[in-house]
Amino acid sequence: MSLRFGILGLLSEWEASGYDIKKEFDDLMSIFWHSHLSQIYPELNKLEKENLIRSKLIPQEGKPDKIIYTITESGKKELIKWLLAPTETPKLKDVFLMQTFFMDNISVEEVLFKLNAYKKERTQRVVKMKQIMSERLKSIKERDVMKARILMSSVVLKRGYEQELQYIKWCEDTIQLVESCKFLWEKSEGNRAPIVPFSAVEELFMNYFSDILEEEEKEIN
Amino acid sequence: MSLRFGILGLLSEWEASGYDIKKEFDDLMSIFWHSHLSQIYPELNKLEKENLIRSKLIPQEGKPDKIIYTITESGKKELIKWLLAPTETPKLKDVFLMQTFFMDNISVEEVLFKLNAYKKERTQRVVKMKQIMSERLKSIKERDVMKARILMSSVVLKRGYEQELQYIKWCEDTIQLVESCKFLWEKSEGNRAPIVPFSAVEELFMNYFSDILEEEEKEIN
DNA sequence: CGTGACATGTAAATCGTTACATGATTTC
DNA sequence: GAAATCATGTAACGATTTACATGTCACG
Incomplete structure (x- = not known):
């Protein structure tokens, strides 16, 4: 449930591809979350079907083409709703x-x-x-x-x-x-x-x- | 993968039923793990099939009968093997x-x-x-x-x-x-x-x- | 007479990881 | 020529959660 909001949160600031998002998860965001590409790509497709994000294909030279996602108004609303919802105290695993x-x-x-x-x-x-x-x-x-x-x-x-x-x-x-x-x-x-x-x-x-x-x-x- | 070792670890000290184990997970052990009964019971059955624990049926009066599990030699060996294995640094989720x-x-x-x-x-x-x-x-x-x-x-x-x-x-x-x-x-x-x-x-x-x-x-x- | 503790499970759904699949370009 | 980076996915498996199912007894 949280992965989608990690993605929406990121896209609330910059547009990004699945690959870019993965890099953010591995870098700064690794303090509070992590995810595999094999989970990020399907989630992006799901989010687009739900109209929370939109994609555009960017052809590239010397590199494979990439799909850049942007957040929609409805996506931003969902993000804010989640940000305001009370946080359950996490169940620790160590x-x-x-x-x-x-x-x-x-x-x-x-x-x-x-x-x-x-x-x-x-x-x-x-x-x-x-x-x-x-x-x-x-x-x-x-x-x-x-x-x-x-x-x-x-x-x-x-x-x-x-x-x-x-x-x-x-x-x-x-x-x-x-x-x-x-x-x-x-x-x-x-x-x-x-x-x-x-x-x-x-x-x-x-x-x-x-x-x-x-x-x-x-x-x- | 860790749930089984949480169970084996517990049983290395006391014998216990699934219900008892759940209570330990909710109490002291909640600092580092948690689990639902619906996950504990099947895991106990799996561990018994693998000969790592053994069960005995204890009839009770005034309460439903219960199944008490004890750890086997082979179970203790598995536990020790796990305790000595290097721990990967955990991926945080918060x-x-x-x-x-x-x-x-x-x-x-x-x-x-x-x-x-x-x-x-x-x-x-x-x-x-x-x-x-x-x-x-x-x-x-x-x-x-x-x-x-x-x-x-x-x-x-x-x-x-x-x-x-x-x-x-x-x-x-x-x-x-x-x-x-x-x-x-x-x-x-x-x-x-x-x-x-x-x-x-x-x-x-x-x-x-x-x-x-x-x-x-x-x-x- | 309802709630909570005791006691054990199954089924379905979701979440997460690992393995598989493909293919281009850059760097050592 | 091998490895790493860029780029997007599917399939299978494993772990976890939520819902369903059943029944007894104690306490207020």
Whole structure:
């Protein structure tokens, strides 16, 4: 349901081909959505049948011809209707957190390896995002033009970036905690886990949670 | 592909029925996954056919009979194989960020309304999570037993919680920024947006980005 | 006597991914 | 000569959601 609005949103600013749209999804918009060409092309055809967009064939030399789409009045109305509709809180999906949840099934060394590897992957992502952000910032400064669209795309970029940074920090903190709780993975005779009282890790545990427990004082409303 | 491992992971600790599994998905595990009963039941049957889990019928009085599943050796092996496999960095989907990206199409008042409403919804979620967390913490303290599984579920909870807090803070910061950039939504004659030089918002803009720009100094690796 | 929790499913529809199909041009 | 980019699609499969179907018991 959201893909169509991603397309309509894009076409509300520029006209574009399916191939162009895919590139936007892979670039800036990758922070909040992604899609395959094999889903974009049929969706464009559907949108045109519903009169929300219109196409024109552009012959090209040296490259294959392309089909450029523009948004219609009715399409813009649909987009605005969607923008004003209340957003349901999203149901999260995070495969790495799921793996983490069940990591008592593998050895501590493997846990630490996984956490480090994932941190590395996230770091690579944040480096790429940083590049996108500084390039954008530079081009905004150069063109010296500010618009609502530029503002809103920038705040979205910020959200994506800070999300990454925080995930990396979480990896670091968690690696530290696991490192100091290694003994929880030890197996005594009979392949049974040793019984460890909570008090043995209470300080470490509370320290790890300190930044969110401090929030307790701040009022939430 | 992940649902099956969510089920196997759960069954690696306790035996459970489809109905029990659904409740876990709705509770703690909702931070990283969710699923409908209509998907869980067929998946359980598939897993049993593949010999990864085994079922037994438990007759009950006063309640309908239920089918309890236990994990097999082969199931546990599959789970561990998955836990050790490298995790692809997830492709994010966030409908609210997508809406935000295109909010130049609605009025500032509507933008601010949407941001406030979403902040409220996220806040409700964080309140619920807080309850879950303090209940868990209390019960861990009372039972005075620490295990790797408890540690790992706690770190996942923390991730979910801090993610929510940060989203709320982003809403607040963004509301402030939009508030001070209201004029970007103004329309002059001919329904055209006024041309605003970047310098007019540079200070606000840079201030909004300050926390992530400061990270520039810290080295990432 | 209605609602919600308990309990297990099937069917249909939609959404998303991977594989297949085609063909031109540019760059290494 | 191989790989990447440009350009548009179809087909098959897999994952997910929504609707349908059935029945018991507890609580107010």
